Amino acid sequence: MSDMYRDLILEHHRYPHNFGTLDPHDVSQEEHNPLCGDRIRLDLRIVDNKIAEVAFSGKGCAVSQAAASMLTDELIGMDLDQVRQYGKAELLELIGLPLDKNPVRLKCALLSLKALKVGVYRYLGQHIETDDLD
């Protein structure tokens, strides 16, 4: 438990990075977790196939909000091919939470990643199966 609420997570929850919305934007994708009602909206501005600006908004638990905060920090400057490669393993390493045995909270952590993947694939006119992110 204490692992789940280590200082970094609580810090990002209290003072989220890149919180807000972008207008105009190239990508705006909202995802929600029907189990807990959490919502995350992720906005991106894309220049030369790279993420130039990013913002997230929404409501949710400390885990989903902190994960979104940390993920958005990672995204700035990332090119879209890298986004396509970026997955669950990378996110879990980034946030450093022991979620392998906690599938319910895993969904919380993955919500922003799902918004990212769905949004970017849609921007590229491609389809993505998100079963492993649900």
Added chain:
Amino acid sequence: MIKAPFDVATIRSQFPILQLPSERPVAFLDSASSSQKPEAVITALSDYYRTTNANVHRGVYQLSEQATFEFERARGRVALFINATHHREVIFTRNTTEAINLVAHAWGGSNLRAGDVVLLSQMEHHSNIVPWQLIAQRTGAVLRAIPIDSQGRLVLDDIDTLLQGVKILAITHQSNVLGTINPIAELTQKAHAVGALVLVDGAQSVPHMPVDVQALDIDFLAFSGHKMVGPTGVGVLWGRKALLDAMPPFLGGGSMIKTVTIESSTYADVPARFEAGTPMIGEAIALGAAVTYLMDIGMANIAAYEHQLSAYLIERLDEVPEVTWYGPPVGADRGAMAAFSMTGVHPHDIAQILDGEGVAVRAGHHCTQPLHAALDVPSSVRASCYLYTNTHDIDRLVRGLSKVKQLFG
């Protein structure tokens, strides 16, 4: 401070899961979701598989006759438990959800017409909303909901208007979130006055208080075994025999027929008509043991004890200023549970931290999205008690909430 009409320590000793060796035994406050099981029920279930296992209503051999006898005896116990006039009025289903679906489809499918109204309430569990939506889509019936006030009680000022055109009132006896105990007898009188039937979702009431179908004068009652110290996989639909007799089958298959040709079939009498296929024999027998267990303690005694737990739970939650709990104030119409929020902390985080402290609660919308929309919160934490809950469990909940404040403060 709390004087139970029975010895809670003895009750707890009868539940193996509460006796597990552990440095920090779990304070189990999620009984509204599913209760723990006493030794008597676990033994009944395993004894069936060890000594009596055979299919029912089929074999001419002794083992099958014995299984049938035990299965039907469980039906009789359940009938006695809810004061049904006849054991044939008790249909074994998988759970409350299936029982409501059975009525929605079998009764609703043949009695609802376009424009007919199904009256629900804002505080219903999804299991008493979605089956009616499915049948409404098929029949053209419309759904209407009795609103709730800020204390989580039904607003009945306009009930006469709400009841216009209603063919069935499908309503929960006790809210699984607010703990509100609804005035079923009074509502039934009003519904019957306009010719509407009444289905009661008893999932949260039957385990916790005496429920007498004749005294309430209702038409259908649905409840689950696993919330009343019984096993999962078995629930009950009780219905008035005349209504059940007139209903077409819900599921087709073995056991529910009289004669079958390739072209058509004739159907068995109730309850067999609504019990297609091999039933949950062991689970039904174990439910019979659960009912016996509860009746030996006495439902009135359980209700009296839980009423005190309810008061204690609210009193202790009131000591935490960041907590907002939902539902009516402590009184006769509030069960021993509390859904609550805490300023600035998401329910999932609260539940997770409580879990770390050995306190098991539920976080989420508890299958009541329309209710949470009315409360204007996306989700909540729910602590719910049963006959084995003690004040120590509630004290540990409140201590856990201090930990939440400490982390998120």
